[in-house]
Amino acid sequence: MSILAKRLSAIKPSPTIAVTQKAADLKAAGRDVIGLGAGEPDFDTPDHVKKAAQDAMARGETKYTAVAGTLALRKAIVDKFKRENNLTYTPDQVTVGCGGKQVIYNAIMATVEPGDEVIIPAPYWVSYPDITLLAGGTPVFVECAEADAFKLTPAALEQAITPKTKWLVLNSPSNPTGAAYSAADLRALADVLLKHPHVWIMTDDMYEHLVYDDFKFATIAEVEPALTDRTLTMNGVSKSFAMTGWRVGYAAGPLPLIKAINMIQSQSSTHTSSISQAAAAAALNEPMDFFEAWRAAFKARRDLVVKMLNDAEGLSCRTPEGAFYVYPSCAGVLGKTAPSGKKIESDSDFVTELLESEGVAAVQGAAFGLSPYFRISYATSEKALTEACTRIQRFCASLK
Secondary structure (H helix, E strand, O other), X not given: OOOOOHHHHHOOOOHHHHHHHHXXXXXXXXOOOEEOOOOOOOOOOOHXXXXXXXXXXXXXOOOOOOOOOOHHHHHHHHHHHHHHHOOOOOHHHEEEEOOHHHHHHHHHHHHOOOOOEEEEEEOOXXXXXXXXXHOOOEXXXXXXXXXXXXXXXXXHHHHHOOOOEEEEEEEOOOOOOOOOOOHHHHHHHHHHHOOOOOOEEEEEOOOOOOEOOOOOOOOHHHHOHHHHHHEEEEEEXXXXXXXXXXXXXXXXXXXXXXXXXXXXXXXXXXXXXXXXHHHHHHHHHOOOOOHHHHHHHHHHHHHXXXXXXXXXXXXEOOOOOEOXXXXXXXXXXXXXXXXXXXEOOOHHHHHHHHXXXXXXXXXXXXXXXXXXXXXXXXXXXXXXXXXXXXXXXXXXXXXX
């Protein structure tokens, strides 16, 4: 009799973490590897944020905090939502977790029961379905084709909703595609959701500030206030402030839901680090003057990668509106043979042979629910990206 719970058989380790680890292992073994699998800004956390953490420690703020987060941080989050998103909440409608992933996990665990369905547009961030499965729910995948800019259409949403639907998960800008929903896009989806009052909406806005080419970010409760009472608006400091290791995510929503989320958290992590919370409050309260330079750097990297991938034989790459990922199609190389003699029959084959042949680590589209594509993170230097894309071009040219 196994000590392991049967529910573990329904999930799998994160493919993105697995690719990053494999690249690290190859590097440790002496291989020349460029890892483009991790969704992590290569910039350092801003100095004023680090100083806020140091000051908090000097003041002795090293003790337990409230489960929901410090009042100072929750007030900063309330102010952020009002200032940037025109959303009005009170501090008791805010919850803070150990990263956005824990907030999502807590929300799903607090609400989803066996038989409940969670609509997940595909391509999707890899954790949405597995968290749903752990809670006993059923992920309902809705394919979002490249022809629709990798975005959920109102017709597809309407078709996916059933009496069992509990949640719709919306991630904009998206991991893995970088696709972003405009206010008009969200308005059209909101019109569908208004007809189905039993469906709750979870918005993952983690890449909010990473938008380009004059794209204006919007979130659905802002676009349609009538949905506010059944929307959990989630965000965090990981991507916009290069604070992935600080582990601070947050969300705001209806008080009964927030209380339930806090109850789940009270029996797991209790709260995230008091020091991280002080740093996050400073991040949200202070001007983001540093960010325009970051955004310009990310945009330049995006444009470089998109051009070089589109110049590679058999690849095509859409220009995304946000985040720091591209999601190129490798349909044009399927059926060809790699220098190793391996036939490329899938995007998984493509990224495996690319890593073996040229030392470039990317993530297969199958991990995100839509093939034949692969994901590249351009959250690294232009020098590394230029070398990586040169290798990808060389690899594609070598296929017969």
